[in-house]
Amino acid sequence: MVKIVSVINLKGGVAKTTTTVQLAECLASEFGKKVLVIDLDPQTNATISLIGEDKWEEIDRKGQTLFHLFNDKLKNTSIFNIDKALQKGVSNLSLKSLSLLASSIRFIDIQDRIADISKETEHMISPMEVLKSSIYSAITSFDYVLIDCPPNLGFITKNGIEISDYYLIPSIPDYLSTYGIPQIVKNIHDFAGKRSLKIRCLGLLVTKYASNSESHRRGMETLPERFRKIFRELQIPPSTLFQTRIPQANATAEAMDFEGFPSTFREKYGRTKSGNRYLYEYVIDLTKEFVKRAES
Numbered sequence: 001m002v003k004i005v006s007v008i009n010l011k012g013g014v015a016k017t018t019t020t021v022q023l024a025e026c027l028a029s030e031f032g033k034k035v036l037v038i039d040l041d042p043q044t045n046a047t048i049s050l051i052g053e054d055k056w057e058e059i060d061r062k063g064q065t066l067f068h069l070f071n072d073k074l075k076n077t078s079i080f081n082i083d084k085a086l087q088k089g090v091s092n093l094s095l096k097s098l099s100l101l102a103s104s105i106r107f108i109d110i111q112d113r114i115a116d117i118s119k120e121t122e123h124m125i126s127p128m129e130v131l132k133s134s135i136y137s138a139i140t141s142f143d144y145v146l147i148d149c150p151p152n153l154g155f156i157t158k159n160g161i162e163i164s165d166y167y168l169i170p171s172i173p174d175y176l177s178t179y180g181i182p183q184i185v186k187n188i189h190d191f192a193g194k195r196s197l198k199i200r201c202l203g204l205l206v207t208k209y210a211s212n213s214e215s216h217r218r219g220m221e222t223l224p225e226r227f228r229k230i231f232r233e234l235q236i237p238p239s240t241l242f243q244t245r246i247p248q249a250n251a252t253a254e255a256m257d258f259e260g261f262p263s264t265f266r267e268k269y270g271r272t273k274s275g276n277r278y279l280y281e282y283v284i285d286l287t288k289e290f291v292k293r294a295e296s
């Protein structure tokens with residue numbers, strides 16, 4: 001059964017996109033899984049990282065990004081075609097079993113009008129159910145679907161939540177970066193309750209961890225208990241931090257550039273070490289934990 005996971009945080013720049021791309025590439029190349037990345041972020045970062053700008057422009061010109069899917073509903077057109085839109089064999093690792101549904105910066109032009117989809121479709125389609133009603137049947141053949149969400153809980157993100165089994169929260173571990181996490185869990189819990197959704201938290205992933213940072217070290221001392229408390233107060237089943245922490249490393253940021261020519265996953269994420277371990281080892285550890293949690 002396909003497992004669908006939304007990668008969410010209200011805060012920008014906490015490595016949502018990097019985590020999505022790393023997990024997707026690792027699941028496809030090291031774990032033999034069939035994976036789809038859905039890029040819901042108008043910033044289009046996951047898309048550019050996985051197919052590069054030239055290919056993105058071609059898809060955008062042909063009307064095959066998720067912007068076109070939502071725009072169709074507003075304009076009563078049918079330009080978006082899921083079979084054409086699904087990009088197969090993506091990433092600069094040319095991974096046969098990794099696919100992408102691309103985003104578009106044009107999403108920005110319509111994101112405030114997505115609520116009108118209900119009216120424009122004469123109440124046939126809810127603005128929260130565009131993905132569900134249009135692409136769900138085409139994605140059930142994947143092992144994993146990872147959804148890269150924008151840094152908010154607006155209608156576009158809610159489309160991702162609506163079809164997800166889990167959400168994963170990446171966060172930098174200092175106090176200010178983690179301040180809004182209770183709000184994320186509460187909002188998703190309320191939304192899921194109202195719409196009878198099955199979505200659960202897969203866990204909190206510490207990203208960009210700098211072991212020499214005093215604020216990161218202090219944050220880590222209280223974070224596990226602060227995270228547990230959120231679930232206790234909402235009286236819902238608890239979720240925990242991933243044991244793996246993704247270290248802060250320039251090479252990780254550089255690996256996101258599509259213009260690099262790595263030949264293997266381990267080369268792409270393994271050029272440097274953090275502590276005494278290669279960077280790719282952290283991604284593999286994370287992916288092992290991810291699979292274990294998603295399959296339990």
Ligand SMILES: Nc1ncnc2c1ncn2[C@@H]1O[C@H](COP(=O)(O)OP(=O)(O)OP(=O)(O)O)[C@@H](O)[C@H]1O
Binds near residue numbers: 012019248
């Ligand atoms: N482990 C890391 N070490 C160093 N830099 C990183 C790491 N992970 C991500 N970055 C860099 O941090 C920046 C933000 O990462 P990313 O784009 O993944 O965050 P995001 O949460 O998706 O941001 P947004 O909210 O804008 O979508 C990028 O420049 C990225 O390359």
Ligand SMILES: [Mg+2]
Binds near residue numbers: 043
């Ligand atoms: Mg992002």
